Amino acid sequence: MATADGHCPAEVVKQLACDILALFIETEARPLADIARCARVRREVPAWAAEKISLLRELRLAIERVTTLL
Secondary structure (H helix, E strand, C coil): CCCCCCCCHHHHHHHHHHHHHHHHHHHHHHHHHHHHHHHHHHCCCCCCHHHHHHHHHHHHHHHHHHHHHC
């Protein structure tokens, strides 16, 4: 069975999961790069790093829950 636009539902779900993963990777990379840059320049991890990493962990768990439902 195909969707209204002729696509296979399994392929739509697969593409959606890939898009979600790509978005998360991009979203995760930026703050981690900021943390690494600050640590390299200042020779210490910024005070806000732990909170950012914690928020990224929460985001990852939310994304895993959503993709599991797909």
